Amino acid sequence: MVCEKCEKKLSKVIVPDKWKEGASNTTEGGGRKVNENKLLSKKNRWTPYGTTKCIICKQQLHQDGRYCQTCAYKKGVCAMCGKQIIDTKIYKQSNV
Template identity: 55%
Template sequence: MVCSKCEKKLPKLATVDTWKQGSRNTIEGGGRKLSENKLLRPTSRNTFMPYQNKCKICKQRVNLEKANYCHSCAYKNGICAICGRKVLDTSLYQQSSV
């Protein structure tokens, strides 16, 4: 649950690479070569570390990169997962604590 201002910060595409054009797993796109040993290849890219942020309420790992609250806490409290702004009135909801 994200507010309209923080929706711009989210990634736009669900898929990272298209099949042929610009993908890293083809020879034409400048990606890796066939039969290349990945252990000998220099890794100059930074490794992406997902789940490094923790929720401010329940201290669980957060799956969004810029989020401060996990999805379940954001929905239960009716707040934006990134900025914490009130998005939804949950006073009439019957929610469990699990």
């Protein structure tokens, strides 16, 4: 549950590059080294200990934000900025 302003800030999905259009996964043009370990050569690797946590339940978040998706849905707020999106007073939500 993300507001319209924060939709632009969402991270992109990891998909392979298009073939031979400046792709890093081709061997032509010096794009990829032979026998290269991709996990070690990446500069911006994902670190599980450096992630942010939800304000309410302290669960680790996979993207930048303040709330996890379940807490944001229960409160009716944006998961990234915390802005109130909908009023949840009339909803009957379970605690499960």
